[in-house]
Amino acid sequence: MEYSKLKSGTDIRGEACENPQGLPVTLTDEVVEAIAGAFLKWCEKRLGHPAEGLRIAVGRDSRISGPRILEALKRVFIRYGVQGLDCGLASTPSMFMAVKNLPCHCSVQITASHHPFYRNGLKFFTEEGGLDSPDISEILAYAQQGLCPEKECPGAWEEVCHMQTYALGLREQIKREVNGEDYDHPLQGLHIVVDAGNGAGGFYAGEVLEPLGADVSDSQFLEPDGMFPNHIPNPEDKEAMASISQAVVRAKADLGVIFDTDVDRGAAVDSTGQEISRNRLVALASAIALEKAPGGTIVTDSITSDGLKTYIEETLGGRHHRFKRGYKNVINEALRLNKEGTDCPLAIETSGHAAMRENYFLDDGAYLVTKIIIKLAALRKEGKDLKSLLAPLREAVEEKEVRLPILAEDFRACGQKLIDSLEAYAKAQSWQIAPDNREGLRVSFPKGEGEGWFLLRLSVHDPILPLNIESDASGGTEQIKEKLLGFFRSHGEGVDISPLERA
CATH class of the missing domain: 3.30.310.50 (Alpha-D-phosphohexomutase, C-terminal domain)
Known part of the structure; x- marks a missing residue:
């Protein structure tokens, strides 16, 4: 097994179960266990903490191979004295927040984002954020060499309800920033359709929006199903976006929101069924981010439109900084600019990865959608809607x-x-x-x-x-x-x- 072939940018990914293409399964139990041991070795070196006593949270999206891979991680972590925190079905962004909130030294998310059901993978987080490409190369090199901690000692494993804490944080943010007359129900009267694509995002309807008074009765595909029977959970997929658009129009809803499998990306649909994705999503996120950072710089990937640049710079009064494709590239560029003294509140890729400075520059689809809903509530008080905010955006023919x-x-x-x-x-x-x-x-x-x-x-x-x-x-x-x-x-x-x- 050549472990380097499992590297996919800042993730580890491979085939995790039998598939229609007949591709060999590369994320076997043996391979996952080798990577788990290598990650612990990386932690010992990079975090300066022995494997014994490390607190590591583990979550997974809805893929059918998730429970098997989690068990393989668990076997290795317990063998080397790790205090494991099992978060169960979880979004990828929540697993970074687990490091902050539980707290723990680091976390692992089992996911392959929007890829087909038979693929899966691993993402790693520390307090500094997601591991970068060189870190993944190092872990895979250790796995190739069979490196793992030297000392074995019994660890422990416990189930935790971190997603409830994460959802509570989003609810409290909406209450605080909307600051409505009915403080505890700031979304009363809003009809919102949530499409989770049978991934990990179903919690957003029942645990975030509904307790705040929103009508989410026409939401769809909230149940986790790792075979993704309805459509690919991907805001860039035409079928997925058509599905949420039709659902909004059919329900006569005020807004539709859609997530990818592990909820690190999101997009929206306005009350007319028009998509708010790609350049329109970048424009809306920029308008929201620049409210608190007037004249600030927005970092995007390279394929954004000329009309978007005009909108950011002339309509919003900000600056547009095009950079390379790849969500980690735009995030790292935003971090660099801020370090050098440039006021940069947002890094966003047209695929829907949006990372705000106010949220640790974490690409979080649920956080982005939360900010959009807060903005919608504010616009409604002025008798306006999202469409009016985006009206000046010149879009390609x-x-x-x-x-x-x-x-x-x-x-x-x-x-x-x-x-x-x-x-x-x-x-x-x-x-x-x-x-x-x-x-x-x-x-x-x-x-x-x-x-x-x-x-x-x-x-x-x-x-x-x-x-x-x-x-x-x-x-x-x-x-x-x-x-x-x-x-x-x-x-x-x-x-x-x-x-x-x-x-």
Whole structure:
């Protein structure tokens, strides 16, 4: 077993049960136990605390392999003297908060986010936040070497109800920030549809919103079911968003909210059924964050629209800092900017990962949705709604995303060479290269020449060149596509351009 293959950014992920693709199970009990021992070794080195007496909280999402993986972790942790705290079904963000609230030295969440039912994985937290990519590499290297604590001694295991504490914190926040006439029921009269996609987010309807007076009777897919029988629990999935939109319209609700499997991402739907996701979600989160940080800087990933930049900088009076794709990248960039003295209250990726400074820069879908609901309650007092807040946002007329496979064995070198060649080509064509480009190559075009932009970048993990194209004019993406094909047909050696030709 090559453990490094289980690395997925800042997570460990693999196949955890039999699957339709016939892929071999990589997260076996033996593998999980080796990773558990390696994590304890990492804790001894990085936290300066022997495995004996470590307090470690463990939670899981609703995947069918979760209980098995939890038992494998439990066996190892107890063997080496860990005081284990079993949080049961839990959201990923709550497992970071467990470190703060229980308290404990660190925590582990068993999840594979929005991936298919047969995949699973592990995320790790300390008081400093989620472990980063180098930490995961180190743990997997220890597992490969079979490293684990030297001393065995009996540990202990107890079940705790941390999700109730986490939900209470969200309820108290809503009470405090809405500060309604009926303080204990600030959401009285609001009709909200919650879609948990049969993941870990069902608690939000019954344990957060309903006790505060909200009508959640038309919520759907709240029951945990690790086979995800209704739709993929993913706010980026078209079927999932269509489902929550239809539910809101059908119920004549004021708002719909949807979570991914482990609730580190969320999105919303307004009373008309219009999605508040991607650029609209970034815009709304920015409006909320900049209320307490006027003139502040919003960090986003690289594929946000030109209209969003205008909204943040001209409508909201903030600053927009585009950075690399990957939620951990934008969070780390926001942390860096704040450390250097830049007022940065929010890091957010278009996928729905949103991390606010006021919440430890933790990407928490339930926290984001809570802030949206608080904002909705405030707007209603003024006779307004979310739609009016987002009205100034200029949205693209057309958009395309194409993924170009890199065929060369050294895919990173091939991909970077092609991006460099495209940059030289763009300069020769007098194309407008974005001055704030921090990933790949972003180029804008004026009216008559596509009236939009493209971004070509190298995928973080895969032999792929993702290409995003947006235009503010009908037919504009086709114009930009044809300009790019002119380049690729003469410079695209080592890359399969057929997806772009078909797009």
